Amino acid sequence: MQTAKHVQIVLKDSMRDVAGLHVQSDAKKFLHIDTGKVKTGKIYSIVHPMPDDILLAFARNSLCDCIIHDLYIDRLFTSERFPAYILISKLPGVTDDEGVSAQKAMCDFLNIPFDYGAHVIFTHEIYYFENPLNDERLKTIAEELLGNPLVNRFEYGKFSGQVTYIPEVHLESQPQVQTIDIFVSDEELQKISRERLLALDLHEMQAIQAYYQNQLVQAAREKHGISQLPTDCEIEVIAQTWSEHCKHKEFNATITYKDLDNGAQKTIHSLFKTYIRRSTEIIRERYEKAGHNWLLKIFSDNAGVVRVDDQRVFVWKVETHNSPSALDPYGGALTGIVGVNRDPMGTGVGGASLLFNTDVLCFGPPDYQGKLLPGQLHPRRIMTGVVKGIEDGGNKSGIPTVNGSVVFDERYRGKPLVFCGTGGVMPAYVDGKPSWEKRIDPGDRIIMAGGRVGKDGIHGATFSSQEIDEHSPRSAVQIGSPITQKNLADFMQVAVARGLIKSSTDNGAGGLSSSIGELATIPKGAFVQLANIPLKYAGLQPWEIFVSESQERMTLVVEPQKVETLFALAEDFEVELSDIGYFTDSGFLDVRYGEQKVAYLDLIFLHDGVPTKRMEAEWKKPKLSEPIIKESLDYNDVLLKLLGSLNICSRETIIRRYDHEVKGKSIVKPLMGQNGYAPQDAAVLRLDFDSYVGIAISNGILPRYGDIDPYQMAAGSFDEAVRGIIAVGGRLPDPQTDPDIFWSVNDNFCVPDSLYHPQNNPDGKLKLAKLVQMNEALFDMATFFNIPMTSGKDSMKNDFIKEGVKISVPPTILFSMVAKIPDVRKTITTDFKHEGDLIYQVGHTYDELGASEFYHLFGELGANVPRVRKEQALRIYRKMMEAIEQQLLSSAHDCSDGGLAVALAECAFGGNLGALVELPDFDLSLNALLFAESHSRFVVSVAPQNQPAFEKIMGDDAFLIGQVSGRQKLEIDHQNKTVLALDVQAMLDAWRSGLVF
Structure with a gap:
């Protein structure tokens, strides 16, 4: 000591x-x-x-x-x-x-x-x-x-006035390479996977066993002087590379899908290839046919890449950090945000200038009163830790957190969902070559940059591929260092601009084993010297060094003659670099620790040898009915309760912790309006200070709809994200009319265990069927609107299991969208601006109260879930685009959670103005008119002088419902009777007091 x-x-x-x-x-x-x-x-x-x-x-x-x-x-x-x-x-x-x-x-x-x-x-x-x-x-x-x-x-x-504790690490073990006997029975293979936390099933363990039994493999290993049995490092590298986190095995599985309602059956060979990748390929083909191609890189790097113009490309990624955030909310979320920052930083050549962060969070109710299982943190504890982690990760990195969402549901109380996204900009060309391409040749040096390696983060990839139970390892928890990463990011930007970095990638899941293993597929080989890797402390085993996910590290590809100059530059930025090997064309990943031979793995087997999973899905529509809720309610009380409910109330106590002004490019911020309380549907940022070109960022997530219809849940989430961008002034992409308007979408699927097991997971087939329908909706919506997926993520084992109790998240999909805004000066916000402006409902309301926040107040689910009517939505969106382009709107706000009544309230208190509203008679119940959450709708305000032009554009898709009032009161009439009358201040107070933080 x-x-x-x-x-x-x-x-x-x-x-x-x-x-x-x-x-x-x-x-x-x-x-x-x-x-x-x-x-x-x-x-x-x-x-x-x-x-x-x-x-x-x-x-x-x-x-x-x-x-x-x-x-x-x-x-x-x-x-x-x-x-x-x-x-x-x-x-x-x-x-x-x-x-x-x-x-x-x-x-x-x-x-x-x-x-x-x-x-x-x-x-x-x-x-x-x-x-x-x-x-x-x-x-x-x-x-x-x-x-x-x-x-x-x-x-x-009682404090003695002394502190004696110093958190020093003392590890006594000497670095050594062990072999694992896998020439054993199936039961022993499963035991090896379980005890080493490999998260591999029997078929995968048998595939590894067969590889090492292959005579050609044995001959190659004998020639190389390495054991016939796999080393501990090889087993760990294969497990990390084959993890669900890295290989997306369930999204690439062969699925037999049966519809038990109509007897239909089909076989799906990879959800990813069939629905996600194929939808984007179809859209890209349409643009290329029209002579345009702004889709530059999809699904083949750390982040998707689209063209902004001839000088710049936009790079962005959204992913999850759920399992670590359940164990250590602060460290999990902080690591999630700085980890996703490294995805744009390590795309193509690398060194993207990071523009913004976005975060979508799903928690159990913070006022949860039920029993907690051993190891389960209270939802409030998870929420406060996650929010603090994102605050420190973003603010200390100097990256604005510009928007997001928070969803509450009891089913997230076991395992929260923590979605973190980062967007950035790179020069389109570096040294005259496309910046988004990775170029590596044999002989190029492997340089590790950034933080040192420790035990934190070991088994991170395999850990996140499992349910959380009593075996969840402490070593999987990581704590990020945003200051270290800020230095690293600044250094990389300068190094790339000077042509010192040839390619780069981040050290995420699987650490160096994944980053080098993936880069090595380009030149077809790599040689790694683990003894050259700087450690946080002595005593790590070679396999631990190679798979550790300790944070703030990048792997750089550097030409030998540029290494010295790069190291000198790194010293100026206080960034530690280590030369740890070089790329080859041997076909193998060759890993040493000093003279010890640690791993010798065939790259083809490592990346393509994982067996294809076979899974069964069976769909049966739930038997649901509509509740009977009277129409003689106290609608003042209902609206105040809705405004104060967890899924509608203000997120101000979270938003104010995040710096959305740093870098000085934010135009539409999370909260705006005269008093700074108006919630916005999307964020808008300028890309630089030399022009008014910008981007809009939105999110769509509606997990509760999936309790009725998973297809409509996914379609509705997509529509929610689209209409958020339309509401601020975005334009839909079109191969013919708007060839330069890019959209870039990240899809993130988070679902419970969907692999059927008669005892452990008897409803696995139904859960998988829901996942299939969510993918079908993605394909249909993307190809219809010509909005492509460019990157994404799936998280498949979102269950918390203790003492025989399983808490599973509802199947959840998040669509995170970015769209180019040609002129940010034409964007609009949600708050009413002027007394006397006319108020319109744009879009159509239907008898769709199923899974609504209104029904939730009464403990009901319902059956009539909101449905996306694509053709109608496209028509309405094009009309909105034209009205905004002609600057006919004073404000626009999408109708979503809580329906029309909530949207009107938010528009009113955002501008310190009231509204006098007369509901049209749409042959619907008053409950539906006020609170249905039908899609593709907006509340807009229009200056009286713009009324003729606006109504000419909108035709039968807009309905005059009232006028902005200076009385600071929302009054809603129906059939010549006042059904709701509330002071704006009362609504604002209810909305702001809903989330106690």
């Missing part, structure tokens, strides 16, 4: 301790513990030798703000007023990003080089409590509110 000196900073008594107030409030609100006043502090344990006067100067100049902080050196704050405390430290090996930042500041202050391999500053959080809490209550606060036993160490009780 090293001897440390301690520096502590605490806020002066005259300063408001906001963090302490939050802890005090949350402990009382959520844990029913009265802490009294809470005082917070930060402790830095420094093991670097420094004279006392230098330490004091460093602390004053680099660690504290002397105006607001009291500073303590080698003595810590204690007070009889605070008889209880909690100290929270990192466990050994857990990333201490703040400690690393402090260490870099120390090196700058002392003018000494930063040593990447020596961690000498460790941070601790300390909380002092005014009330004398016992150990049980302090433990509850520590583990349920402040930290996570998976990544934190806790001390609590």
Whole structure:
């Protein structure tokens, strides 16, 4: 144990301790513990030798703000007023990003080089409590509110004024290569997979066994001087490469699909190839036939690539980080956001300039009162940790979080869904060659850039391919370092601009094993020296080094003559580089640790040897009926309850934590309007400061609709994302009329285990049938609207299993869309702008209350789910496009959750204006008129002088329903009777108070 000196900073008594107030409030609100006043502090344990006067100067100049902080050196704050405390430290090996930042500041202050391999500053959080809490209550606060036993160490009780703990890693093992005997029975093969957390089934283990039994393989291994049995590294590399996370085995399975209602049957050879890839190929063929091709790269790299213009391409990716976020919400979400940042950074040549983040989150209810299973975190705890992780991941990286969505459903209480997306821009050409292409030749060097390798993230790919149970490993949890990655991103942009990087990819699932293994398929081979890889601490085994997913790492392809220049540039950016091998044309992935031969794998077998899964799907329509809900309701009360409900209420308490202004390019922000409360349907950003060309970003997700009809759920999610972009002024792509308007879509499927098992998963066939229908809807919608998928992700095992109880997420699909905006000055927002403007409903309402938020208030599901009428939607969208192009609209807001009544309320309180509305008689119930969530609809406001031109364009697809009022009241009449009358402030208060955070 090293001897440390301690520096502590605490806020002066005259300063408001906001963090302490939050802890005090949350402990009382959520844990029913009265802490009294809470005082917070930060402790830095420094093991670097420094004279006392230098330490004091460093602390004053680099660690504290002397105006607001009291500073303590080698003595810590204690007070009889605070008889209880909690100290929270990192466990050994857990990333201490703040400690690393402090260490870099120390090196700058002392003018000494930063040593990447020596961690000498460790941070601790300390909380002092005014009330004398016992150990049980302090433990509850520590583990349920402040930290996570998976990544934190806790001390609590009465503070002695000393800190002795330093989270040093001590691993005694020596690096060695072991062999695994797989020439065994089927039962033993399954045992190997289970005990090593390989997440491989029997057929896959048998395929590995057959490979090593092949005489040609045995001869090649003998010639190479490696064992006939697979090494531990080889088994682990195959498992990571063949994981569901990497190989998408269920999306590439052969599926026998039966419709039990009509007897129809079909065989699907790969959902991905049949529906997702094929839909985009059809769309690309249409554009190429018309002489246009802005679809440059789909599904074959870390992110999709589309052409913006002759000088730029747009790159973006959305993926999930569900399993880690269930174990450690903060670390899981932070790693998710910085991880997806690396996808655009590692596409093609790499070095994309990152424009924005978007996040869609699915949680259990934060006020959940039910029993928690062992290892299951409370939904509120998951939500707060995830939000904080995204905040730190985005804000500290200097990337704006511009939009997203939050969905609540009890079925997400076991495993949340955390969708993270990042978009960026690259120059179209680097050194005269397309930037989106990866070029690698034998002899090119393999350079690892960024963070060091540790045990964190081992088995991440295989772990995310399994349900969460008592065997879920701590090593799968990672903590990202946004500051490290920001340096890496800045470095890569400059290195690419100078022609120093030939290609790049990120170290994500499977770590180096996947990044090098995938890059090696281009030149047909690679040689890797693991001994050259810098480690966070000694004692890792070779296989652990190769598959670890420790964060902030990229794999760069560099021509030998440029290595020295690249290393010199990296030093300027404080980025650590390591030359760890070179590419070959041997056909093999050849891995060494010093003189030890660690792995020798045929690349064809590694990437193409996984057996095709065979699965069964059976669909039977659920027997549902419409409930009878009277029409003599107190509609004022209903609307206020809807506005305050979890799936409709304001996300302001989350949004305000995210910086959506950094970089200065956001035009339409998450909340806008005169008072800054109006929710927007899509975000709009400028691409640069030299023109008004921009992009719109939207999301569509409607999981509850899938309880009635999974096809319409997926189709509706697609339509929701499309109409969000239309609402702000986007234009649909068209091969003939708008050849330069690109759209780029990420599809993300998150479903429960869909592999049938008579005991463990008896409804697997039905769940798989739902997945098939979701894919059919994707194909139909994409090809109809000419909107292509360019990238995406699937997450297949979203179940939480403990003590024989399984909590499965509802089958969920997210469509994340980006569209080019030719002129951001023509975009519009949702809030009413002017008293006297005319209010129209654009689009048609139907008797479709099934799965609506209105029915949910009454505990009902219903049967009539909203249906997408594609031809009608296209007609309406084209008319909206024309009206916006002619600048006839003052505002536009899509109708979605809560229907027309909620949309009107949001438009009103966003502009501090009221509305007088007369509902047309559409031969529908009043409940449907107010609250049906029929698709492809908008509420728009139009200046009176624009009425003739607007009505000429819209024809029978728009209905005059009222006028914007200055009375700050929403009044809705029906058949000459006032059915709803609410003050705008009352609606706003209900909407803003719904999500307690």
